[in-house]
Amino acid sequence: VVEVKEDTKGVLRECLLYIQKYLQRKDFNGFFAYPVNDVIAPGYSSIIKDPMDFSTMLSKIENDLYNSIMDYKNDYVLMCNNAMTYNRPETIYYKEAKKLLQSGMKMMSKEKLLTMRGSLG
Numbered sequence: 174v175v176e177v178k179e180d181t182k183g184v185l186r187e188c189l190l191y192i193q194k195y196l197q198r199k200d201f202n203g204f205f206a207y208p209v210n211d212v213i214a215p216g217y218s219s220i221i222k223d224p225m226d227f228s229t230m231l232s233k234i235e236n237d238l239y240n241s242i243m244d245y246k247n248d249y250v251l252m253c254n255n256a257m258t259y260n261r262p263e264t265i266y267y268k269e270a271k272k273l274l275q276s277g278m279k280m281m282s283k284e285k286l287l288t289m290r291g292s293l294g
């Protein structure tokens with residue numbers, strides 16, 4: 174976990190904005206752009222206890238609510254897993270979530286984070 178001293182909060186924010194911009198480009202349909210609601214997904218709020226989406230993650234980045242890239246990664250994995258829980262494997266939502274998860278794990282791989290921690294000092 175990359176603990177953040179006060180002065181590097183800005184650096185962390187820049188990293189997270191960069192990572193989110195790169196990953197959100199893969200969600201070209203915008204299925205993960207904002208919270209899923211019960212109108213478009215019946216029963217969603219009773220099945221998914223911890224909803225997460227890119228807009229929520231962006232506001233958390235801007236309000237410095239993430240203390241490490243791992244914190245952000247947890248929300249990102251939650252967002253993908255929610256979609257793979259609520260939607261069946263043959264749906265476009267499940268398939269896109271799986272792809273997002275794979276590219277996210279490559280982007281935020283452990284070794285990448287370790288090198289980043291090194292450069293953050």
Ligand SMILES: COc1ccc(OC)c(-c2cc(C(C)=O)n3cccnc23)c1
Pocket residue numbers: 203204205206207208209210213214255256259260266
């Ligand atoms: C068809 O157009 C949209 C537009 C926005 C959406 O989520 C923000 C979704 C959407 C996104 C999801 C997810 C992410 O599970 N979903 C599940 C079932 C039905 N719709 C959705 C679909």
